[in-house]
Amino acid sequence: MSSIATPRFLNLAAVQQACTDDKTASLATTEKLVREAATNGAELVVLQELHATLYFCQTEDTEVFELAEPIPGPTSQRLSDLARELGIVLVGSIFERRMNGVYHNTAVVFEKDGSLAGLYRKMHIPDDPGFYEKFYFTPGDAQFNDGRSGFTPINTSVGKLGVLVCWDQWYPEAARLMALAGAEILIYPTAIGWDVTDDPEEQARQLEAWVTVQRGHAVANNLPVVAPNRVGTEPDPSKQSDGIRFWGNSFICGPQGEFLARADEESECILSTTLDRTRSESIRRIWPYLRDRRIDAYGDILKRVRD
Template sequence: MSQKRELKVAAIQQTCSNDKATSLATSERLVREAASNGAQLVVLQELHATLYFCQNEDTAVFELAEPIPGPTSDRLGALAAELGIVLVGSIFERRMNGVYHNTAVVFETDGSLAGLYRKMHIPDDPGFYEKFYFTPGDAIFNDGRNGFTPIRTSVGSLGVLVCWDQWYPEAARLMALAGAEILIYPTAIGWDVTDEADEQSRQLEAWVTVQRGHAVANNLPVIAPNRVGIEPHPEGLGDGIRFWGNSFVCGPQGEFLARANETDECVLYATIDRERSENIRRIWPHFRDRRIDAYGDILKRVRD
């Protein structure tokens, strides 16, 4: 059975709580709203079940981690099955003692786990101390698949990446080369509230522009949900992070299909034309003209 040309998608932009049950209830409410309005693919933001806990380093936070399958994955899978949607969620995964991942999970319309992606690029910046918490995803899975492998679902092959991954063109290109039909970037990014307005504007526009660039370079639509709200520093050592929202969906030429504001919790809807990528690639043949014979040095840390 062939797929319909149009796919209605939804990106969830939400605030989060220090109580996991409260945050998950918010996620579920917004997912239900999206499904009731016809969304077939619903994407939640990064670490939507908790506050963004990486502002400091605290071993007690590891208590928030869960195995997969586990309580949160079971809940998200059941929700996908009930609503008949493909659902992309986020879990702080406990893989084994001492090994934790920032993991995106994708559930099929019957609630089964279609696949998962463990964040590959892990930042360690002021206010974003993720290397303390997360082990990088596997570059090669046990079954031989590359870590940048799309997850195949009934709504298409999803190139799921996570937040810091969005700054790396290599990740997007590898997903595209493996047949991804949509690039998806669940995100948690915001401003130091003390930054000047001009600096905040530059950071936001860089974030939007680089992802639109991945859409253009790979002729693929992009879905990028981000959180909103001010989350205080856990130890009161600073003013915290103001998450800048601006969740968006763009088409394969980088054109905005939908964009949220920087303050409001919302369900962002867009309709993706499944045939546009093929049509655009016929007139902008980036993949045909790649000089794969000349790119060997991309595997070096520095070109001497």
């Protein structure tokens, strides 16, 4: 798809929801909230990571692969139909079965006519206690067959969307590469929460770090950021831990990191705001970070460590 001229203002929404082990029920909640967002004028609606299921990566279980779907498949078709019916651009999340033995954590973007505008397969895959994603997900392609980088914005009728996923949000390289490729908004569908046994001070530090790093990407790249997260406590199926309490706090911020909308830590809700797309350009004229980059001095960034 070629670049499409877009209007100055964009009404967008991010959905924060709780999920269950019933995919049909979780998707019904998603659809209800998306319809509400569209009724209130949203032209772009962004969903959280793996919104159709519980966050199954707390344990390693081969039976979980039965949840994966191809694209196109049942969940992508439902999201496509919803985008077409409501006339919105919709960013969703799918546990993708690409082929036997290759599965991805994939963000999908559907146009207002229901067509697939593009997809992004999560590039950075964590493997931490309670977040055993390397067992399930193959990293996304660093380079596509047509020469595009894996960090390539998706062209839509509402602009160029720099879609990344969760763990990607901790990496300034991913945000910067999306910005350099012309992204107009950075989008981070997320599933992150606390170990319920952590003390309140540690929980506060983790939450503040999560919010701060993404606001930093907004500031460093002069771009708005959309970060929807899930809510609710989900038990550990193996019973080896007390599960994860997902901390919500979904937010939308502007290109100087200013909060435009923010949720609490427990409510299912819709965040809505109107973006003025001229602000990124006006800010870049007075804070020209991209102009002053010393690309001649950054070669060592491609090394694992510097000796």
